[in-house]
Amino acid sequence: MGFRLAITITVDPRKSLAVKRSLLTGLILTALAVVGADAPLPRTKPLEPADALKSFRILDGFQLDLLAAEPLVMDPVAAAYDEDGRLFVVEMSDYPHVDPKNDKPFAENAGDPPIGRVRLLIDRDGDGRFDEGHIFADKLSWPTGLAVWKGGLFVAATPDLWYLRDTDGDHRADERRRVFTGFRKYNVQAVMNNLQWGLDHQIYGAGSSNGGQIHPADSKQAGGVDILRKDFRFDPRSDQFEAISGGARFGNTFDDWGNRFLCDIRNPAQHVVLPARDMARNPYLPVPRALNDSADAGDAINLFRISPPNPGGNCGPGAGPRSAKRCRAANWSAPATSPRRAE
Numbered sequence: 161m162g163f164r165l166a167i168t169i170t171v172d173p174r175k176s177l178a179v180k181r182s183l184l185t186g187l188i189l190t191a192l193a194v195v196g197a198d199a200p201l202p203r204t205k206p207l208e209p210a211d212a213l214k215s216f217r218i219l220d221g222f223q224l225d226l227l228a229a230e231p232l233v234m235d236p237v238a239a240a241y242d243e244d245g246r247l248f249v250v251e252m253s254d255y256p257h258v259d260p261k262n263d264k265p266f267a268e269n270a271g272d273p274p275i276g277r278v279r280l281l282i283d284r285d286g287d288g289r290f291d292e293g294h295i296f297a298d299k300l301s302w303p304t305g306l307a308v309w310k311g312g313l314f315v316a317a318t319p320d321l322w323y324l325r326d327t328d329g330d331h332r333a334d335e336r337r338r339v340f341t342g343f344r345k346y347n348v349q350a351v352m353n354n355l356q357w358g359l360d361h362q363i364y365g366a367g368s369s370n371g372g373q374i375h376p377a378d379s380k381q382a383g384g385v386d387i388l389r390k391d392f393r394f395d396p397r398s399d400q401f402e403a404i405s406g407g408a409r410f411g412n413t414f415d416d417w418g419n420r421f422l423c424d425i426r427n428p429a430q431h432v433v434l435p436a437r438d439m440a441r442n443p444y445l446p447v448p449r450a451l452n453d454s455a456d457a458g459d460a461i462n463l464f465r466i467s468p469p470n471p472g473g474n475c476g477p478g479a480g481p482r483s484a485k486r487c488r489a490a491n492w493s494a495p496a497t498s499p500r501r502a503e
């Protein structure tokens with residue numbers, strides 16, 4: 161039986177003295193410690209939240225604050241603030257699976273019960289730290305992203321994309337509408353994720369690589385929009401759904417000019433340079449790749465871990481010195497007065 165400690169921490173980029181990249185990764189970090197497995201190396205022991213905070217080394221003047229920890233929140237993988245400063249957190253408690261027997265290659269995981277949740281965190285005294293945690297919604301399958309809209313929120317929970325809303329103020333969603341469905345529930349590492357608002361007032365999602373035929377949940381028609389190796393966007397006003405260039409697995413963020421960036425386990429930043437709708441105008445044009453690596457990628461990246469060796473995981477002794485996991489990208493632009501911005 162395992163034991164898991166989850167800590168939600170944010171980085172305040174306004175405290176930065178010099179930021180070398182516009183993309184930041186790891187806004188929400190999860191510390192895991194599993195006890196009882198056979199392993200050649202000792203497992204890293206879990207720390208109390210305050211001690212865990214001290215274990216991070218922060219560069220470039222960034223500041224790390226502890227906003228919430230267990231029991232207010234657990235297993236966080238994505239979060240979004242609403243207009244009242246409340247924080248909705250997706251808890252992917254069914255990662256990587258509930259029962260390993262249900263995890264089979266290239267097959268739907270139809271056996272695991274949906275045990276993911278959305279947690280609503282509230283700061284009552286305005287000190288910036290959350291005081292209350294409510295189960296806003298439960299019984300969600302592999303929830304990996306959310307975007308607030310009109311008093312509620314869209315939630316990516318393979319094989320579905322939901323709209324959830326609390327209409328009576330009890331901090332629990334009583335409106336629960338399945339908007340789209342058809343996302344394949346194959347590899348848990350390759351599920352659609354990371355919903356983000358675009359400048360065009362549409363919601364963008366990372367499609368990852370499981371693919372699927374996406375269609376409105378209330379539609380009886382067969383087929384749908386194929387998103388294999390693609391990302392997607394939809395208009396929340398019309399529920400129009402479209403496959404777009406991408407499919408890098410994770411990331412999904414914009415800069416101030418609307419350029420979109422993705423990432424995956426070997427690439428920290430990939431720029432989407434060729435829109436799918438433009439390439440579709442000439443089906444005879446061979447386009448090997450719609451993405452451009454905008455940073456060193458793969459084995460060109462040097463990784464110097466500061467934590468002790470730990471069995472398992474992409475940074476364990478079985479992985480190479482240049483291996484690291486990247487699951488989130490977020491845009492941050494330096495102030496206009498920054499010397500770096502003026503370059």
Ligand SMILES: [Ca+2]
Nearest residue numbers: 283285287289
């Ligand atoms: Ca507080």
Ligand SMILES: [Ca+2]
Nearest residue numbers: 326328332334
């Ligand atoms: Ca309610």
